[in-house]
Amino acid sequence: MNYVLDILPPLLEGTGVTLQVFAITLVLSIPLGLALALLRISRFGFVSGLVNGYIWLMRGTPLMLQMLFIYFALPFVPVIGIRLPDFPAAIMAFVLNYAAYFAEIFRAGILSIDRGQYEGARVLGFTYPQTMRRIVLPQVIKRILPPMSNETITLVKDTSLIYVLAMNDLLRAARGIVQRDFSTTPFVVAAAFYLIMTLVLTYGFQRLEKKYAVYD
Amino acid sequence: MTEQAMIRAVDLHKHFGPVEVLKGVSLDVNKGEVIAVIGPSGSGKSTFLRCLIHLETIHRGTIEIEGETLVSTDAGGHCHYAPDADIRRICGKMGMVFQHFNLFPHLTVLQNIIEAPMTVKGMSRDEIVPTAEALLKKVGLFDKRDVFPSRLSGGQKQRVAIARALAMAPDILLFDEPTSALDPELTGEVLRTMRELAEEHMTMVVVTHEMAFAREVASRVIFMDGGNIVEERPAQEFFAAPEHPRTRAFLENML
Numbered sequence: 001m002n003y004v005l006d007i008l009p010p011l012l013e014g015t016g017v018t019l020q021v022f023a024i025t026l027v028l029s030i031p032l033g034l035a036l037a038l039l040r041i042s043r044f045g046f047v048s049g050l051v052n053g054y055i056w057l058m059r060g061t062p063l064m065l066q067m068l069f070i071y072f073a074l075p076f077v078p079v080i081g082i083r084l085p086d087f088p089a090a091i092m093a094f095v096l097n098y099a100a101y102f103a104e105i106f107r108a109g110i111l112s113i114d115r116g117q118y119e120g121a122r123v124l125g126f127t128y129p130q131t132m133r134r135i136v137l138p139q140v141i142k143r144i145l146p147p148m149s150n151e152t153i154t155l156v157k158d159t160s161l162i163y164v165l166a167m168n169d170l171l172r173a174a175r176g177i178v179q180r181d182f183s184t185t186p187f188v189v190a191a192a193f194y195l196i197m198t199l200v201l202t203y204g205f206q207r208l209e210k211k212y213a214v215y216d
Numbered sequence: 217m218t219e220q221a222m223i224r225a226v227d228l229h230k231h232f233g234p235v236e237v238l239k240g241v242s243l244d245v246n247k248g249e250v251i252a253v254i255g256p257s258g259s260g261k262s263t264f265l266r267c268l269i270h271l272e273t274i275h276r277g278t279i280e281i282e283g284e285t286l287v288s289t290d291a292g293g294h295c296h297y298a299p300d301a302d303i304r305r306i307c308g309k310m311g312m313v314f315q316h317f318n319l320f321p322h323l324t325v326l327q328n329i330i331e332a333p334m335t336v337k338g339m340s341r342d343e344i345v346p347t348a349e350a351l352l353k354k355v356g357l358f359d360k361r362d363v364f365p366s367r368l369s370g371g372q373k374q375r376v377a378i379a380r381a382l383a384m385a386p387d388i389l390l391f392d393e394p395t396s397a398l399d400p401e402l403t404g405e406v407l408r409t410m411r412e413l414a415e416e417h418m419t420m421v422v423v424t425h426e427m428a429f430a431r432e433v434a435s436r437v438i439f440m441d442g443g444n445i446v447e448e449r450p451a452q453e454f455f456a457a458p459e460h461p462r463t464r465a466f467l468e469n470m471l
Contacts, residue, residue, distance in 0.1 A: 120318030123269055124332035124384060125308045134335050138322050215322050215364040 007177050007186050014173030015193055021159045021169070022197075025094040026152065032095060033102025038132070040107055051103070058100035064161050067093035071165055086165040098155060105147045109140035142212035149205035153198050170194070220283050222247050222388050222419045227289075228267060228277035230260075237263045238274070239443035245388070248417040252430035252451065255440035256466060261423045264440070265390050268421070269310050270303055281306050282387065308336075311381030315393040317373040319365040325352065325376050326361040329383045336384070344383065351379040355409050371402030375409050389413065391422040407433075427470050431455045439463045 040051040058066070070093050075083040084092065113136050121131040160171040168176075174190035177183075223245040230238040237260045245251055253261045266272040268279060270286065275295060279286040286306050287297045297303060320328050329348040333339045352358045355375040365373055374394055381389060391410065395403040407429050414420060414433050424430060430437055430451060437454040439447040439462075447460045458464045 114318075116314060116316055116318040117320065119271055120314065120320065121332075122271065123307070123310070123312040124380070125304055125336040126332065127304070130335050134331060135320055139320075142322070216366055 003183070003185060004189060007189065010173045010177065011170060011186065011189055011193065014168055014170035014190075015197075017162075017168055018156070018159045018170040019197075021090060021094060021162060022156055024091050025098055025155060025159075028091075028095045029098035029102055032099035034106050036099055036103035037106035037110060040103060041110060055100045055103060058097050059104075063093065063097045063158060064164055066097055067161065068164060069093075086162075086167055090162045090165055090167065094155075094158070098151070101151055102148075105144050105151065106140065108147075109144040110136060112143055113139055142209075145205060145209050145212065149202065152205075153201055156197050156201065157194060221245060221280070222249075222282055223268060223421070224278070224280040225264075225268065226278040228264065228274050228279070230263060230267060230272065230274050237443050238267070238277075240277075241440070241443070241445055243438065243445065243448075245419060245421060247419055249436060250414045250420045250422065250434045251436050251438060252434035253421065253423045253438045253440060254425070254427070254430055254466075255438075255446075259440040260443040261438075261440045262392050265312075265392050265421060265423050269312050269390055270297075270307050271312075273297070281309055308384070309386060310388045310390055311384055311386035312390045312392065313374065313377050313381055313394050315396050317365075317370075317377045317397075319373055319377055319380070321365055324362050324364055325357065325368070328365065328376060329380045332380070333383050348379070348383055351382050352376075354382075354412075355379045356405075369402060370398040371405045374398065374406045378406075378409055378413075388419045388421070391420065391424070393423050393425065395424070395426055425470070427455075427467070439466065441466070 036051050036055070039047050040055070042048055067090055070084065071086065071089040074089075075081050117135055117139070118131060121135045126135065159169055162169050163172040163175075170190055170193055174186040177186040221244040223243070225241060225243045228238045228241045229236070239260075241260070241264055243251070243264075253265065255261050263272055267274050268281075273295075274287060276289050276293060277295075278288045284302075284306050285298060286303065287295055289295050298306060320331065323331060326345070326348055329351060330341065330344045333344040333347075334341065349358060349361065352361055355378060357372060357375055357379070360368060360372065360376075365376065368376065378389075378394075394410070395406050398406065403426065407426060410420070410422070410429070411433050422429075422434070432451075434451040437447075437449060437451045438445055439454070439458075439460070441462050447454065447458065447463045449459075454463075455467070458467055
């Protein structure tokens with residue numbers, strides 16, 4: 001027990017890094033994903049195709065590869081090439097990657113709304129942006145909560161990929177102690193930490209689902 | 217005609233792919249008239265109604281609402297719609313009630329009614345709530361003001377939909393088979409509300425299968441078949457002595 005208390009400070013520090021990557025990614029990738037979804041369903045074929053290609057690229061290659069590319073290869077790309085420090089590079093990869101997944105969730109949600117809702121709004125004089133903001137998107141939120149919950153929980157665990165940029169997240173902190181002390185206990189403690197984080201998320205999403213169930 | 221028509225539709229043509237659904241439909245609707253549009257399914261009656269409020273576009277013809285041109289066709293046969301802002305303003309003179317209600321499920325009854333006046337007309341909540349409550353009393357659903365649509369029966373939903381349309385103060389109301397999705401015992405309450413509107417001289421175009429309603433409430437009956445208006449006469453005459461053989465056959469099946 002004393003040993004567990006001893007290793008808590010470095011593991012908590014790692015959890016801090018994990019939570020930062022998690023929170024910043026979520027806050028940035030959800031609006032970006034929504035924007036991508038709206039562009040993807042737009043009637044301008046060129047825009048829609050471009051977004052489609054972007055989503056294919058982001059979902060079709062490993063997140064780890066994208067992170068390595070942004071950190072190591074992006075500086076050498078002509079014109080747009082910039083050298084990012086490790087943390088911003090990791091965030092950028094996560095946001096670009098997760099926005100693609102969120103875009104598809106939003107798109108599925110928007111397409112699941114009955115055409116009658118658009119017509120009902122249209123004959124009342126709503127413009128398309130008003131229809132989206134006031135009528136469609138509020139209903140979309142409720143429908144996409146289950147897949148969003150899934151994706152968010154995946155994100156918690158995906159944050160451990162940042163170890164490739166030598167950042168001290170929860171898992172890397174645990175592995176460091178394992179190698180130093182020849183004990184596997186830090187892995188168990190780290191697992192408990194991940195479980196607690198996903199438990200909080202699961203609970204939060206259940207609360208949201210209950211809240212939105214009032215109009216069923 | 218001395219009085220300006222509320223709706224003037226001239227020679228409307230529309231096709232879905234190769235299928236012609238409107239083959240030159242013309243109709244004038246005067247102020248305070250209640251027009252019942254009847255006919256077999258696939259006759260183009262719903263499409264005709266949807267074209268009037270721009271839920272569908274036509275391929276040829278002219279539509280004027282209270283003297284303003286929604287769409288016209290030039291000598292070369294090309295259709296010209298008004299600019300978007302004008303379309304929205306012109307169609308704003310009309311309200312529409314759908315077969316499947318199309319209430320907003322995430323909003324309460326009252327919110328359903330005040331949403332459009334607030335968002336579209338920019339009215340304040342305080343301005344519109346008294347009107348909305350009066351409308352709810354009118355359709356007999358004031359006690360349901362804070363309930364979500366999922367808790368209502370079909371007939372109640374449709375009455376909320378009518379109140380929602382009225383909240384935008386339209387000059388004309390279009391009804392697209394308003395009772396077709398209802399259990400028979402629930403159609404009465406909706407028809408009663410519509411009858412009250414007719415008595416207040418609301419201009420209405422009603423696509424319906426309710427022959428009793430058409431006979432008792434409509435001022436004129438339009439019988440459509442195969443994308444054409446086959447017969448168009450005052451309601452009493454229409455039901456007493458239908459002229460066209462196609463009309464007679466249809467009525468014999470319905471009554």
